[in-house]
Amino acid sequence: MNLIIRSGGHDFEGLSYVSNITFVLLDMSNLRSINVNIEEETTTVQVGATIGELYYKIWEKSKVHAFPAGVCPTVGVGGHISGGGYGVLMRKYGLTVDNVIDATIVDVNGRVLNRTSMGEDLFWAIRGGGGASFGVILSYKLHLVRVPETVTVFRVSKTLEQNATDIFNRWQYVADKIDRDLFIRLNLKPDNTKNTVHASFTALFLGDSERLVSVMNSGVPELDIQKPDCKEMSWIESELFWSSNVNNPVEILLERSFSPKFSKRKSDYLQTPIPRDGIESLWQKMLELRVVELVFNPYGGRMSEIGDSETPFPHRAGNIFKIQYSVNWDEEGVEAAAYYVNQTRVLHEFMTHFVSKNPRGAYLNYRDLDIGTSVVGNNSYTDGKVYGEKYFKGNFDRLVKVKTMVDRDNFFTNEQSIPPLRMRKKNMRK
Structure with missing residues (x-):
């Protein structure tokens, strides 16, 4: 047993x-x-x-x-x-x-x-x-x-019409090299009603807003971050911000329940920036599939200083981003599950040319039985x-x-x- x-x-x-x-x-x-x-x-x-x-x-x-x-x-x-x-x-x-x-x-x-x-x-x-x-x-x-005692956060969203392609392209080249006090997660989400993709940049900076604006304007001026975009707060408040609980008391962190949605996750590692025409083809594929979101988590800093064999986790230096493929749904039944899961597989296959190879990496905590x-x-x-x-x-x-x-x-x-x-x-x- x-x-x-x-x-x-x-x-x-x-x-x-x-x-x-x-x-x-x-x-x-x-x-x-x-x-x-x-x-x-x-x-x-x-x-x-x-x-x-x-x-x-x-x-x-x-x-x-x-x-x-x-x-x-x-x-x-x-x-x-x-x-x-x-x-x-x-x-x-x-x-x-x-x-x-x-x-x-x-x-x-x-x-x-x-x-x-x-x-x-x-x-x-x-x-x-x-x-x-x-x-x-x-x-x-x-x-x-x-x-x-004070950290700074921001969340700024751009569409394709608001120069998301150029911003994403630039961010690829600096994400693993920028100040290690800065972490910016990039979420890509298709908006089929407006035939566009939303690129949301969500940041935590271990410092005040003035220094953050300076770092951003030096590293990614295309995003045009200004002080009004930034919010200074305590570290624990930043955790509420990241988990979308910003208007709740800190005690909400003690709640153990979560929404019982169905979900599927897959993962990849990006080691070479995606060419500009590849980014444009990615937008089209995401709009075609309609439901799959991509989440890019930047590496560099301390991650590049720890050897691949110091722990079993080997994806260290040389990686720009960890990529998560994400889809959630509420409909019950085998047909609904097959539809949504297949969407992640199609996008994962589409990304083959751009991501790590020999082997193509995956992340254990984004458990994926497909591999x-x-x-x-x-x-x-x-x-x-x-x-x-x-x-x-x-x-x-x-x-x-x-x-x-x-x-x-x-x-x-x-x-x-x-x-x-x-x-x-x-x-x-x-």
Whole structure:
């Protein structure tokens, strides 16, 4: 019988609560303790807590400390961290996994281990390789990062008629090189009623509006950011801004419910700017498909300074953007699901020429079963390599070695888990 581990948030492909075989669900959502130590600049958080709860507890203790995780407050800490979670602080401080100090895990033999007792190989694996392949993670100890008392945000939207093509083209060339205190997410959304595409630039800047305007006018003058476009606020208020809760009290971060929509996500990495004629063809394809949004998250800064093998997450230097393909829908039924999912596949295929290759990269926390699956309970190295190299590139083989060392019989398994090596007896005698 299969064991499925659910930390407390959500999973785009439902692997934390759905399987094709009989399973037992281990629900960790009540393990929500968060202990913040400002003197040490650390926090220990159990995996059932949400990002919103973590942010709230940090804010209660300090107005100048934060943790570089995501912007959706209902995401569960366990899956987010173990899968290499990112957020708007990543250009300054890296990923969640780059700021993990220790962890507590229950292994296949029922032993409760910390970093010292589990060893550096397993500790390496659960910081970006997905925790559910290796054991049951109970908690993480995290290093807190410093943020200014005042940060600045803006959200500016441009259409094709408002020079979105030139702005996007320029932004590609500076996104990974601009001041690391600045993170600008670019959302592309088709507007079929007006036959245009909206390009929305949403920013967090670790400083005041005056310096932000200077950075923007030097780096991307085409966007023409001015002080009235900017809003100065505290870091915790910026989290409300990013999660579209700006008019709500901070306590909304403690809510664990989220809209029960259907969704599909895919991912890519952009390493070379898209040519201008390619951008124009992208607009036409998005208008043709009508429903798929693209989200570009910039790299550079701290992300380019951390080696590809320091954690299982390998997509570091050389990447300009991580790209998310996003579609949500409310209609029930197989036909509706097939329609919307197919739209993401068509756009993903269209982007093949522009994105990373050999392998074409993918991001574990945007779980995507289209890129390959294994037979649950009998995961083969051959099958695992198909999706494993997309998620982990050259780190896949090291993850397999760790899996073989700590769970040779593959007790912890799912459709995209790390497989153990299954050695033939004659090879084992050598």
